[in-house]
Amino acid sequence: MKQPFLIMKKFTLILAALIGLTTLSSCKKKEDEKLPVTTSLELIIRDDIGNIVTDARVELYSSKDDWENITDQIGETQISNDAGVVRFIDLTDIKYYFFVEKHFYNNVNGSISTTSPLTKNINNIHNVILTCTGILKFTNKSSNPYRVYVNGDFILDMDGGTSKSLYYIPKGSYTIRVLQLSGYLFTPTDETYNGQLNCAQTMLLTYPESKGNQVMTFENQQLDTKKSRRNYN
Numbered sequence: 001m002k003q004p005f006l007i008m009k010k011f012t013l014i015l016a017a018l019i020g021l022t023t024l025s026s027c028k029k030k031e032d033e034k035l036p037v038t039t040s041l042e043l044i045i046r047d048d049i050g051n052i053v054t055d056a057r058v059e060l061y062s063s064k065d066d067w068e069n070i071t072d073q074i075g076e077t078q079i080s081n082d083a084g085v086v087r088f089i090d091l092t093d094i095k096y097y098f099f100v101e102k103h104f105y106n107n108v109n110g111s112i113s114t115t116s117p118l119t120k121n122i123n124n125i126h127n128v129i130l131t132c133t134g135i136l137k138f139t140n141k142s143s144n145p146y147r148v149y150v151n152g153d154f155i156l157d158m159d160g161g162t163s164k165s166l167y168y169i170p171k172g173s174y175t176i177r178v179l180q181l182s183g184y185l186f187t188p189t190d191e192t193y194n195g196q197l198n199c200a201q202t203m204l205l206t207y208p209e210s211k212g213n214q215v216m217t218f219e220n221q222q223l224d225t226k227k228s229r230r231n232y233n
Helices: 002-034 064-069
Strands: 039-047 057-061 085-091 097-102 123-140 146-150 153-158 163-170 172-180 190-197 201-207 217-220
Touching: 039 057, 039 097, 057 064, 064 097, 097 123, 123 146, 123 172, 153 163, 172 201, 190 201
Parallel strands: 039 123, 123 201
Antiparallel strands: 039 085, 057 097, 123 163, 146 153, 146 172, 172 190, 201 217
């Protein structure tokens, strides 16, 4: 009479074991589903007053040299969605550089890279702030070389009869000093110009000028203006 009871008990134990294995398998499957299958980078793009920026162009690079020279871009250029977000997937655990631009707003003077290498198998999130910029353009109409200073800092030397442009310059007040390097008899020409660069403007400086005519002119920047991310071009 005890045999049916033992059989029933054994069956109950086997059934419980199977249920336990099924539960563990189900839990493991759910855990696996939670793990990202890729290392990704999510950029959240805002302007300098905190507004979400949609339809911004975003390029990704694996080194600062590639970022500066606009070479070996990773994947296709992405466009920020209605939440101001782009996401790059299938990345590796290295530091990445990104260029973000919409019209005259960009990230050149702010965060251009992740703060550290990406963490594997998670979605790495990074905030990007865009600011509006302009261009400084210098034209040396003399046949002599000149040295150019911007707000007291040496920027570049220019040969006679040449033009140079500085791109992605923050809006603000600028003092430009040009100093003749050679071709003078006693004293080099040393001129100072002052101007206010506004968003999406090009500040034009042609030198040297006669005393009293040391002024800068301005023009609105065109959307398709060719730019360089290096210091000047």
